Amino acid sequence: MRLVRTKSDKVVLGVCGGVAKYFGWDAAIVRVIFAVCTIAGIGSPILIYLLMGIIMPSEY
Numbered sequence: 001m002r003l004v005r006t007k008s009d010k011v012v013l014g015v016c017g018g019v020a021k022y023f024g025w026d027a028a029i030v031r032v033i034f035a036v037c038t039i040a041g042i043g044s045p046i047l048i049y050l051l052m053g054i055i056m057p058s059e060y
Helices: 015-023 027-040 045-055
Strands: none
Touching (some): 015 045, 027 045
16 A cells, blocks of 8 residues: 555645555544644644645545
């Protein structure tokens, strides 16, 4: 299975949905982890999200 942005489980760019699908998790869990990291200031999640949105191919 490839890591791709999803079109079916998309809120902004489909990155969290794609990561969730790749690992077999629920997309809500990935979004909560992303939100917690953003609020807590852990790393640069917004920058990473934008870069993944640009780099990851879209699902067909």
